[in-house]
Amino acid sequence: MNKGNARLAVDIGGTFTDIVLDTGTGTFVSGKYLTTHAAPEKAVLAGIGDLIGKSGVKPEDIRLVVHGTTLATNALIERKGAKVALITTEGFRDSLEIAYEHRFEVSDLHMVRPAPLVPRNLRLEVKERLAADGSVLIALDEQSVRDLVPLLVAEEIEAVAVCFLHSYANGDHERRAGEILREALPDMRITLSHDICPEIREFERGSTACANAYVQPIMESYLQRLAQGVAAIGIPGHVMLMMSSGGLTSLEVACRQPIKLVESGPAGGAVLAAHIATTLGIDDAIAFDMGGTTAKLVLIDHGMPHHSRHLEVARAYRFLKGSGMPLRVPVIDLVEIGAGGGSLGHVDALGRVAVGPESAGSEPGPASYGRGGTKPAVTDADLILGRIDTASFAGGSIRLDMPAAEKALLDGVGSATGMDVRTSAIAIAEVVDENMANAARVHATDNGAELEGRTMIAFGGAAPMHAARIAQKLGIDKVIIPKGAGVGSAHGFLLAPVAYEAVRTRLVPLAGLDAITAGSILAEMRTEAENFVRLGAGKDAPLRQDVSVYMRYRGQGHEVAVSLPEGLLETEGQSGIRRLFEAEYHRHFGRIIPRMEIECLTWTLTVSAVAEIPVIAESTNAVAQPASPSGTQTMVDLAAMKDFEGAIFQRSGLSTGATLAGPAVIAEAETNTAVPLGFSATVDRWGNIVMQNQRDGQ
């Protein structure tokens, strides 16, 4: 029945490797395995073997392995990448080091910037120069490129990044330099900046190119070992990689542009949330993922996660924005906050309780884990507030130590503020929830979006405990905790389409834009994107195309993305685009600027193959029925700031249609869902928990 139709999803995280096997018959088997850092494919291959054994699915019936990994991100954070040389336009080798010239923390006299990935002695210059319009001011001096070869050899360089000024407007010089290097060093890995990031701003483009070169050798060798291992098990299907954009790509593209794989885990979570939103007919959603050290938020409109072209990885100085490496690659637009179950509470100079960004991590972990942690973590506060069913925590494998949590809270927060244990716990939970709510608000403002009225979709170990309280703060009434929330990202991988986003910077005044100009820009991008997608999706797969133009008023430095419907320019011309831009601008800033010239700066064209959605078993006998609790415990309701005797339910014991009312806790092995006072919870046909705020008679 599943003949040739099974699929595997593999998500390698910092601690665990999650694997989900879609048997192709509507059932899923999943497992969590400890990540084997030295050779990550070991855990993957062992885990696949384990699931094949458990499910009885034959290797030859697995036609696809979808894979996401944090390896590229970790290599950047831990600085464990390749020895890279950067080749730049003469006079500009320091651009990578000079960065933004700014101090990202204005009041901090001790601030330091991260060292560049390529040290100054390996940043090399050649004679060439383009102007901003792509015209040649100084032709490429080919000999000056050849002259660098002996140094690259002597320094045992493993990968080269080439970043010339204005290469986004004309890639000829970079391409020629690449060819010359390739002739001399046939095995050298070479990243051309206009290939990986054809966008204006030399530092950000150079940083992206260097990061790609830096992770390329390890990623390439890892991915090839993995593909061989998968083949050796007898799986005939190919391996596809999850990208930070939420799309899938082929092994070949991933080996060439591995930087596009960073943050693929969170992207998988966003894809899962988007799928749930589509299935349940939710137009406006927000995905909320909270793990051990960070929380992530993504806005989802009409089943599509918001996208962006910019992210910062490896924030090295107190997790501050600006202290990491900028990357300009297509990404799902997620805000990341240093707030997780392991985040530590403390008292600041103003006598206020503060939480994070320092985290207890997995070692020693929160004080209540009894592994030597002495500082109060968010999980310790959650325990004291009655949000955790201690009996079923981590499937019974960790016995939570309540006295240790109490002591940590008193020592870390209570003694400096005069608060008792319970109040200290309330303070930590309220502050961390408020931090996440504030991040969501600022992110919504940045995107001209409203949060009120959205539905929150929450997953990850710590999210279900905090989701409803954050929803209350944001004016959100409905919260969904998906089934299998603990391995949410891997589930998301199975829902992702094969996709590629082509990008171009072409400054065109709207007044000068016509169908021919736009057509010539887009035709080249379509070819590029389609070629990449065909590598993964097959010759005849139906394709979908989405075009966005990043537009602004002339003189502004920040653009708003305008989605361009096919054929609009032909039928309505400039006035149609103006209308869309003004609507979008108005949504962001509340007004438009009459008389102001409008210009188009960056163009993106995404081609995606239609995703194959696995069949998920759907229960048909949905009868609303009260659920029966497995016990009770004292729970603090944070909105009411009062104690209640609340019921504990086991998620495994809740059948479709089961309903219950807060305050309550729904326990499962990977997490606990806290249902606050005033919320109801039911289990829907797909096994999701749906919490609804009952205020005002809803």
Added chain:
Amino acid sequence: MTTATRDIQLQVIWSRLIAAVEEQARSLIRAGFSTSTREAGDVSAGVFNVRGEMLAQAVTGTPGHINSMARSVRHFLTEYPIETMAEGDVFITNDPWKATGHLSDLSVVTPIYRAGKPVALFACTTHVVDIGGNGPSPESRDVYGEGLFIPIMKIAERGEMNEHLLKIVRANVKEPVQVEGDIFALVSCNEIGGRRLQKIMDEYGLEDLEETGKAILTRSHKAMMDAIAKLPRGTWRNHMRIDGYEAPIDLHAAVTVDEIGVHIDLDGTSPASRFGINCPMCYTEAYAAFGVKCLVAPSLPNNAATLGCITVTAPEDCIANASFPRPVVARSTIGMFLPDLVFGCFEQALDDFVPAESTGTLWNVRLGAAAHGQQRGFMVTTFHSGGAGARPRIDGLSATPFPSGIRNVPVEVTEAITSLVIWKKELRQDSGGAGRQRGGLGQTMVIGNRAEAPLTLYARYERVENPAKGRKGGLPGGLGRLTLGSGAKVKAKGIQIIPEHDRLVIDMPGGGGYGRAEERDPASVVEDVRLGYVTADNALNLYKVVVDGSGALDGEATALLRATG
């Protein structure tokens, strides 16, 4: 409600007010037009109680607005007492003495109402592309020549924009549409802040901000005074000489720490200049207070209470307290040296704590060219900087401003909007002051014009005659220098022509070193030589470190050299 839960609620409301002004600032940056707004984040935004006391301010790249915008709201309230304001009114000014120090900054204030009663004011400031007059040049003899002066007045009345004022603005500036766009952005960002405040007050059932505001200010005051109490008591003096325009300028400060706070007196400071480098008191207060705060209590928020613990006085009409109608367009020339001036006082009080001097004033490139053939004329300011001073335990930041924190403008962006070609932008070897901790390096930029036309340079650079000094035996940073590619010297101040086909070479100064150079770890010196931050000659002569022909440390020779001096 118990005291403890009220306390938690206060914290939540407080952090949400900070998030509200953060949203206010971000929307201003994104909708703004001038390069300083959008690339560099040169804006400020804050929320005030009805008496004009600042409760929260967004963290942005510009210390110069911190205290000045905070005080400006009181001037608005003096001109238009709160009971005369109405819902839907919005106020504006660019009065250098009542807002943020020069005409190019527009400040906008919006009262927020609940049930017909005023509960708060939102204020914001941004630097506009152009305000008319002589532009960025400090050549005017008075403020009248520096552009359009908008006294405190209504830009909107009961929701209706003041078309008369907008017409006057449009008629007076070179980029009317952009400046008007900035005004709209200012008005709309206050609305965003106001909307957020309404939601907070809805959720917590607040009728006004009295109790919340009082709690924020009481707590902040206590925390600031606790931090000040850790300082030794006394008075310390410092003097700094900077290049000046027509003559060198002496800046004097006496810092007094006592039981009521920190007081800075600038007695002895040079009189006002004939040129627009004079600094109004509001801007002096902002930077002097910033210098104290980042040393003493960097993590405390800026509000009326924390800033109120720092007071500043200066002689009437000295260059740091210029009177109306002195020209003030380039007031940052003075303002940005004040933190280092204050640091020099604290150095005597605090051991091993105070960084060496930095470049101070930004080394922004202001160039213009007339229209030529197909090429449209332009006038551009791009932000760049020399090196920052070494810290007691960390080297100084290269090509990074202090006290400003703003971002640069990418070379590709500058070239895309002008006909400029920047031929070189690289770190400047040996420009960081030698020391146990090395000062940050300056940078060199070489700039020409693609169009067949001369360029006009609007220069107002400092540290060309007086370097950033080191501390504890550290040496000064390298001096700044301006030349033509053809070799001729260019003056550091004033309007000058860069001839067609020639290039402007800008060597930016370095930061001062900290501690004696001979105490620097030889391995760090060798690394500096290997990376080209320091020449082998300077390693030998200043650091007393011998680097052999292969670039490795000659340990024996170094030990011998250091022992014999």
